[in-house]
């Protein structure tokens with residue numbers, strides 16, 4: 001019988017599964033998520049009998065690390081092999097003052113099919129389980145041997161569309177923020193979506209306290225449809241309307257990601273439209289250089305047009321950053337390491 005993944009479960013679910021009493025579950029959470037223990041045998045304060053039972057029923061570590069690359073800007077990229085042999089990637093980005101952001105994947109592949117995205121090329125394979133999402137954050141902390149109290153920022157911006165794996169995403173957010181476990185506040189977690197409007201609304205209604213990032217990439221439906229086919233079902237207006245209902249922490253803003261592609265959406269008129277579109281939403285804009293890969297016709301924009309775009313927004317009072325191409329030399333844009341490895345494998 002295939003073992004269950006321990007990281008798939010919230011404490012209340014483990015209780016329902018017959019692991020008792022409650023404080024035992026708290027101890028298990030602490031061993032796994034605070035001390036990064038990956039064998040039940042090592043959990044000294046857990047009774048022998050229970051340790052044996054748990055070892056038979058559950059596995060703790062859901063992955064095998066099969067590739068690890070470090071770029072010159074200290075961005076690290078991990079490729080994990082899952083139990084069924086599929087692979088996903090996780091990126092660890094070093095920020096200022098020894099702070100880290102973990103970029104986690106939520107699916108193997110993606111259904112959305114964005115024209116510029118390498119993950120989309122391989123189609124959709126499967127959703128990650130809650131534990132496979134949680135495990136990526138756990139792995140980073142364990143691998144880097146971070147202090148158990150060190151808080152990381154978590155962004156759901158790796159491979160896949162998080163809101164298309166809704167239930168597992170919500171569960172993962174709850175497990176990652178659980179006070180007995182990694183205790184990473186939902187305020188430090190950001191869900192990035194390509195704009196599934198009804199799911200944005202639903203996520204808002206859960207009132208979890210997570211931050212929202214929207215992959216906007218275009219300001220008119222015609223252009224956006226070409227980049228993100230799903231825009232036909234959920235157009236820009238429907239996405240903006242859903243965002244307006246989303247509960248946003250008073251000190252926080254909605255992040256709008258705008259992937260800039262040369263001669264597609266880098267025109268200053270787009271910046272003008274963007275300002276109008278964001279009117280009334282506490283927002284910050286993150287301009288991203290398109291990161292080319294073999295076989296794409298899209299081109300990286302000039303530095304000059306990026307700067308012009310940014311200046312325009314800033315002059316209009318909108319916070320705007322340009323995402324430095326973190327990890328350029330290790331192919332850190334979404335799906336690129338995995339693609340590279342698959343190619344090597346298939347010759």
Ligand code: SAH
Pocket residue numbers: 116117118156157158159160161162192193194214215257259288289290291292333334
């Ligand atoms: N599916 C979600 C989250 C994962 S995609 C979403 O689309 O928001 C994560 C980010 O990677 C997106 O903002 C996407 O725009 C970006 N991305 C995809 N392909 C890229 C490329 N070739 N160069 C730079 N960024 C890319």
Ligand code: SF4
Pocket residue numbers: 110111112113114117118119120158159160161194215334
């Ligand atoms: Fe999916 Fe996001 Fe890539 Fe679009 S950009 S195909 S939504 S992972």
